[in-house]
Amino acid sequence: xxxxxxxxxxxxxxxxxxxxxxxxxxxxxxxxxxxxxxxxxxxxxxxxxxxxxxxxxxxxxxxxxxxxxxxxxxxxxxxxxxxxxxxxxxxxxxxxxxxxxxxxxxxxxxxxxxxxxxxxxxxxxxxxxxxxxxxxxxxxxxxxxxxxxxxxxxxxxxxxxxxxxxxxxxxxxxxxxxxxxxxxxxxxxxxxxxxxxxxxxxxxxxxxxxxxxxxxxxxxxxxxxxxxxxxxxxxxxxxxxxxxxxxxxxxxxxxxxxxxxxxxxxxxxxxxxxxxxxxxxxxxxxxxxxxxxxxxxxxxxxxxxxxxxxxxxxxxxxxxxxxxxxxxxxxxxxxxxxxxxxx
Numbered sequence: 001x002x003x004x005x006x007x008x009x010x011x012x013x014x015x016x017x018x019x020x021x022x023x024x025x026x027x028x029x030x031x032x033x034x035x036x037x038x039x040x041x042x043x044x045x046x047x048x049x050x051x052x053x054x055x056x057x058x059x060x061x062x063x064x065x066x067x068x069x070x071x072x073x074x075x076x077x078x079x080x081x082x083x084x085x086x087x088x089x090x091x092x093x094x095x096x097x098x099x100x101x102x103x104x105x106x107x108x109x110x111x112x113x114x115x116x117x118x119x120x121x122x123x124x125x126x127x128x129x130x131x132x133x134x135x136x137x138x139x140x141x142x143x144x145x146x147x148x149x150x151x152x153x154x155x156x157x158x159x160x161x162x163x164x165x166x167x168x169x170x171x172x173x174x175x176x177x178x179x180x181x182x183x184x185x186x187x188x189x190x191x192x193x194x195x196x197x198x199x200x201x202x203x204x205x206x207x208x209x210x211x212x213x214x215x216x217x218x219x220x221x222x223x224x225x226x227x228x229x230x231x232x233x234x235x236x237x238x239x240x241x242x243x244x245x246x247x248x249x250x251x252x253x254x255x256x257x258x259x260x261x262x263x264x265x266x267x268x269x270x271x272x273x274x275x276x277x278x279x280x281x282x283x284x285x286x287x288x289x290x291x292x293x294x295x296x297x298x299x300x301x302x303x304x305x306x307x308x309x310x311x312x313x314x315x316x317x318x319x320x321x322x323x324x325x326x327x328x329x330x331x332x333x334x335x336x337x338x339x340x341x342x343x
Contacts, residue, residue: 140165
């Protein structure tokens with residue numbers, strides 16, 4: 001039961017999928033469509049530049065890429081996956097041309113292009129370009145898709161996506177997007193990007209939203225749902241510093257809160273456990289065996305341990321694990337105890 005409760009918090013896999021497409025920097029005047037001859041001369045599959053270009057030779061680091069129109073066509077084709085409108089792809093391609101090493105990698109990349117094929121500076125440049133070319137509204141919509149894709153989260157408020165979109169185009173937006181993309185790409189999140197990412201996650205995912213996701217998971221288990229106070233759960237994190245949770249998420253997206261230091265676990269999960277009637281949960285479990293306990297027994301079991309004692313016992317155990325159970329069972333009347341023993 002404890003791990004089911006704690007595991008709900010670990011469902012915060014996030015948004016890397018929304019950033020997984022390698023993206024973009026200054027606004028530029030873009031043509032409405034690619035020149036016809038450029039579309040014919042570029043070859044995105046092989047990275048060749050066409051008859052007027054470099055005859056398939058790889059561009060030299062630091063040089064101007066040959067045949068700009070053909071390269072533009074190849075770049076646009078390399079990211080033509082319906083993730084972004086064509087005008088965004090063209091804007092991105094136009095920007096990438098100014099960065100020969102980035103352009104060469106994009107043109108010749110396979111469908112499984114990974115962030116680790118670029119230096120950190122190149123990654124930051126890529127996402128700066130994406131921020132300018134896509135803009136906050138489009139990026140926010142992609143973040144919403146990324147939040148729910150492959151997770152147990154049923155719904156994300158539009159305000160979260162909108163906030164992420166604005167964070168993505170802020171001064172430290174590239175750092176934020178590199179961090180989230182690294183999560184989605186299953187690569188290590190560069191430590192240099194942590195401050196920006198933690199700040200954006202803290203700002204854009206309000207405590208009430210996080211608590212709402214936790215409550216959604218809690219009520220899926222009828223036993224836990226019986227003891228969960230919805231109003232209390234939804235405000236459980238209002239006064240909690242969630243920075244350690246987001247920092248841990250960036251360090252290891254698959255880790256759950258039990259990997260946090262004990263002090264941080266107590267600070268985060270203590271308020272949540274205050275919202276759960278363990279007496280009610282035990283009553284439901286007893287009822288499954290045909291044992292009915294009185295409301296006064298439920299109240300007694302809830303009072304048998306303080307919230308801090310419950311939290312420490314459930315998270316870290318105790319010197320005598322039977323002692324907390326014995327204290328709760330001591331609340332049973334003689335008749336209830338007899339029913340339980342005969343169940």
